[in-house]
Amino acid sequence: MKNNIRRTCAAVMTAVGLGLPVVTAGPSNPPSADEVMSWYIEATGGKTAYGKIENRVLKATLEIAGTGISFNLTSYSVRPNKLLVIMESDAMGKIESGCDGETAWENSMMTGPRIKEGEERATTLRESVFDRLIQYKDLYQKAEFAGEENIEGTSCYKVVLTPETGHPQTLYFDRDSRLLIRMDTIIDSPMGSIPSASYLSDYREVDGILIAHTVSVDVMGQKREVITHSVEHNVELPGDLFDLPEEIRELMKN
Amino acid sequence: MAIPLNKKKRMKWMRIGVLSLFLIGIGLTRCGSTRPVNSLSQAFREKNLESFDFVWSAIHAQHFDTTFGGADWPAVREELRPEMDRAESMREARAVLLEMIGRLNLSHFSIIPSELYQNLEMTDPAEDRSGDTGIDVFVNRESVWVQSIRPESPAEKADLRTGWEIVAVDDQSLKPLLLNLDREFGRKSTKTLFMTREITNRLTGPPGGSVRLKLVNLEEDTLTVRLSLEQKPGLEYQIGHLPPQFIQYESRWLDESIGYIRFNNFLDPVRLMTAFNRDMLNFLKADGIIIDIRGNGGGIVAMAMGMAGWFVSEKQQYLGTLHFRENEIKAVIFPRANSYHGPLAILVDELSASTSEIFAGGLQDIERAVIVGSRTAGATLPSTIVRLPNGDAFQYVLANYVSRGGTVLEGRGVAPDLAVTHTPESLASGTDRPLVKAVEIIRSSGKQ
Numbered sequence: 282m283k284n285n286i287r288r289t290c291a292a293v294m295t296a297v298g299l300g301l302p303v304v305t306a307g308p309s310n311p312p313s314a315d316e317v318m319s320w321y322i323e324a325t326g327g328k329t330a331y332g333k334i335e336n337r338v339l340k341a342t343l344e345i346a347g348t349g350i351s352f353n354l355t356s357y358s359v360r361p362n363k364l365l366v367i368m369e370s371d372a373m374g375k376i377e378s379g380c381d382g383e384t385a386w387e388n389s390m391m392t393g394p395r396i397k398e399g400e401e402r403a404t405t406l407r408e409s410v411f412d413r414l415i416q417y418k419d420l421y422q423k424a425e426f427a428g429e430e431n432i433e434g435t436s437c438y439k440v441v442l443t444p445e446t447g448h449p450q451t452l453y454f455d456r457d458s459r460l461l462i463r464m465d466t467i468i469d470s471p472m473g474s475i476p477s478a479s480y481l482s483d484y485r486e487v488d489g490i491l492i493a494h495t496v497s498v499d500v501m502g503q504k505r506e507v508i509t510h511s512v513e514h515n516v517e518l519p520g521d522l523f524d525l526p527e528e529i530r531e532l533m534k535n
Numbered sequence: 536m537a538i539p540l541n542k543k544k545r546m547k548w549m550r551i552g553v554l555s556l557f558l559i560g561i562g563l564t565r566c567g568s569t570r571p572v573n574s575l576s577q578a579f580r581e582k583n584l585e586s587f588d589f590v591w592s593a594i595h596a597q598h599f600d601t602t603f604g605g606a607d608w609p610a611v612r613e614e615l616r617p618e619m620d621r622a623e624s625m626r627e628a629r630a631v632l633l634e635m636i637g638r639l640n641l642s643h644f645s646i647i648p649s650e651l652y653q654n655l656e657m658t659d660p661a662e663d664r665s666g667d668t669g670i671d672v673f674v675n676r677e678s679v680w681v682q683s684i685r686p687e688s689p690a691e692k693a694d695l696r697t698g699w700e701i702v703a704v705d706d707q708s709l710k711p712l713l714l715n716l717d718r719e720f721g722r723k724s725t726k727t728l729f730m731t732r733e734i735t736n737r738l739t740g741p742p743g744g745s746v747r748l749k750l751v752n753l754e755e756d757t758l759t760v761r762l763s764l765e766q767k768p769g770l771e772y773q774i775g776h777l778p779p780q781f782i783q784y785e786s787r788w789l790d791e792s793i794g795y796i797r798f799n800n801f802l803d804p805v806r807l808m809t810a811f812n813r814d815m816l817n818f819l820k821a822d823g824i825i826i827d828i829r830g831n832g833g834g835i836v837a838m839a840m841g842m843a844g845w846f847v848s849e850k851q852q853y854l855g856t857l858h859f860r861e862n863e864i865k866a867v868i869f870p871r872a873n874s875y876h877g878p879l880a881i882l883v884d885e886l887s888a889s890t891s892e893i894f895a896g897g898l899q900d901i902e903r904a905v906i907v908g909s910r911t912a913g914a915t916l917p918s919t920i921v922r923l924p925n926g927d928a929f930q931y932v933l934a935n936y937v938s939r940g941g942t943v944l945e946g947r948g949v950a951p952d953l954a955v956t957h958t959p960e961s962l963a964s965g966t967d968r969p970l971v972k973a974v975e976i977i978r979s980s981g982k983q
Binding site: 350 | 597804859861
């Protein structure tokens with residue numbers, strides 16, 4: 282809120298100094314997508330704070346609602362575009378997925394190892410970019426303001442990010458807090474295209490930036506809740522952490 | 536060549552459909568009171584109405600076919616709810632529910648009376664059925680035969696033999712029970728599955744307990760034995776809210792050249808997939824491989840996809856498609872780096888259900904496997920079973936399943952390429968006819 286007041290004051294002062302009529306964002310003057318995105322970036326800490334972070338280690342629990350099935354989840358992400366996510370469950374085994382900046386892959390104890398291709402690969406490469414939404418202009422062909430919408434009682438600005446190929450993402454930002462509270466997309470995989478809606482909440486500050494610590498994902502009527510327990514930045518990571526697993530290297534020979 | 540029957544216990548977990556977990560899971564859920572109601576008090580009428588509303592709403596909200604098989608679903612509610620309100624007995628109440636779900640013209644919806652629900656072991660996950668006698672049964676119409684006997688089990692110690700007929704358990708004759716179930720299930724493909732389950736349940740209980748069996752031996756003498764119940768073999772596994780299950784897995788060489796793998800569920804990926812992957816690497820140069828999923832009640836579809844990856848080298852193959860209301864998901868096969876290209880036979884029977892059918896039917900459709908045995912249960916739809924407020928159970932489908940070849944397996948099952956089943960004579964001689972046939976097929980494939 283303090284940021285909003287400061288930003289409004291700054292805008293007013295600038296407008297007055299330039300001799301322009303003073304206007305504020307509202308239904309009659311909808312903001313541009315770039316404005317909404319910049320408000321989000323600022324509300325979550327600002328580019329300077331983001332720029333100080335080189336890597337992130339996030340530990341969470343993923344629970345599938347109503348089933349009693351849960352996973353321990355650890356994700357390692359490193360600037361510019363490396364990602365490794367490890368999910369482990371006593372009942373379901375281990376599922377790893379990753380991207381070394383070039384190859385996107387998954388290795389599931391159940392389905393076996395596989396290399397992602399086509400649109401799925403493109404999406405993974407894009408989503409492996411460190412703090413993707415901060416760099417949305419480089420990653421998406423266009424960002425469009427798509428109006429306002431009430432999401433579970435919260436008035437939101439709606440922004441649609443459209444990549445060069447693949448499905449767009451629809452983002453919903455709380456008008457007051459400027460925070461991202463919902464994100465809709467379609468997940469592509471060889472099994473099919475599956476719509477998903479993620480609800481973000483419980484933002485907490487870590488090293489100067491706000492990170493949603495609860496993400497509820499609705500996939501085909503099944504709810505999954507990811508509760509983050511710890512976030513660490515600028516951690517010393519093993520040099521080979523993002524090397525492709527042996528099973529994936531074997532597949533690449535075929 | 537006679538191959539000895541597998542004497543190890545083939546545990547038959549037959550939780551139809553409930554274990555049709557896809558990548559994540561669909562499990563037993565509960566709704567309302569768990570106490571059966573025995574009289575039609577006002578409170579009970581309200582429970583029946585609550586049950587009606589639950590069934591109607593579940594179908595309305597989740598059924599994959601939004602045309603409801605041509606039925607006007609809101610009109611069905613308007614028509615039948617007053618009838619439920621007027622129902623003066625459980626029989627009448629169930630008839631209303633059956634009439635409602637019958638309007639969908641699908642086989643896999645059912646209302647399970649609370650008494651049968653109790654019998655089918657679905658009510659109390661805490662009920663201890665971890666002990667058994669070591670007997671594996673073969674149910675053929677009105678008769679129950681000893682199909683196999685686990686080494687060192689109470690049944691073996693009592694000198695029981697395969698091929699003997701079991702006519703009563705704890706002084707209850709089995710024939711009337713089987714006739715009742717025969718009437719209950721009619722022509723449903725799952726009849727043998729449920730019959731076998733009923734018999735198997737009667738041969739289990741807490742370890743340390745006992746059961747009294749009346750049998751007829753091969754000389755047609757009648758004898759009575761009391762068998763103690765001992766802890767079932769296998770590793771205990773629990774997923775989510777489902778009750779613990781015992782996972783059995785075995786592999787061996789047949790004739791030193793054919794790889795043989797058998798497992799009783801598509802569950803416990805940590806241990807089962809590790810063992811399967813290890814054995815597949817070991818069998819890569821085998822003359823052929825036999826996967827025995829007789830008695831396998833299903834489980835996690837993703838495991839079937841992963842196992843199939845060992846037998847397929849082409850990308851973009853899949854076992855079949857799950858059709859949800861708004862989406863569809865393909866059970867895709869991801870080929871392994873070193874897949875096996877030799878002959879593959881899959882053994883199935885009437886107790887092979889759910890993911891077992893998806894696995895066998897999918898590999899049959901892409902002409903990768905020869906299916907040997909008897910027609911499978913035809914219980915492939917991912918479904919769930921919930922407890923209704925009136926104590927009965929309601930099983931309903933969450934998605935339609937269509938095999939790769941375009942066949943709806945639900946209610947039909949996978950038809951074997953080679954139909955071979957046990958006979959009382961083969962059981963008596965200790966010959967596993969389907970396994971013998973599978974070996975023959977692999978031998979003949981190798982010669983071609």
